[in-house]
Amino acid sequence: MLMDIISICVLGVFAVLSSLALRKYNGEISALLIISAVVLMSLLAVPVLSSLFDSVRDLTSAANIKNEYISILIKSLGVCYITQISVDICRENGSQSVASQIEIAGKLIILLMAIPVYSDLIALIYDFLQ
Numbered sequence: 220m221l222m223d224i225i226s227i228c229v230l231g232v233f234a235v236l237s238s239l240a241l242r243k244y245n246g247e248i249s250a251l252l253i254i255s256a257v258v259l260m261s262l263l264a265v266p267v268l269s270s271l272f273d274s275v276r277d278l279t280s281a282a283n284i285k286n287e288y289i290s291i292l293i294k295s296l297g298v299c300y301i302t303q304i305s306v307d308i309c310r311e312n313g314s315q316s317v318a319s320q321i322e323i324a325g326k327l328i329i330l331l332m333a334i335p336v337y338s339d340l341i342a343l344i345y346d347f348l349q
Contacts, residue, residue: 223267227260291336295329 234256241249272293279289302325309318 220267220270223263227263230256230260230263288336291332295332298325298328298332301325 234253238249238252241252275289275293279286302321305321306318306325309315309321
């Protein structure tokens with residue numbers, strides 16, 4: 220795992236420095252270099268994600284946690300990461316208002332996804348009070 224993050228970080232730093240050097244000569248090539256590096260870094264992270272999902276699956280089966288809760292958690296994390304990447308791209312390109320709207324939409328989607336957890340929690344509290 221340590222080598223995975225080292226590889227990803229080295230690739231990222233190399234891509235950014237190369238992009239900065241190329242930007243003054245050809246902006247399009249610079250942008251393509253960054254996009255290619257992001258795709259490659261994402262592909263390098265896939266094995267880490269699969270081992271993470273395996274670990275979470277083992278922990279939840281040992282703790283008798285509903286699979287629905289874990290599914291909501293993983294989907295929420297996905298929404299968080301996608302939202303954050305989109306917001307960072309918008310802010311980097313000077314679109315603060317678009318970034319703010321994406322943040323609000325991401326938060327609302329996570330809230331909507333968590334409704335089953337809230338409903339089970341309210342039912343548990345209701346049963347406890349009875």
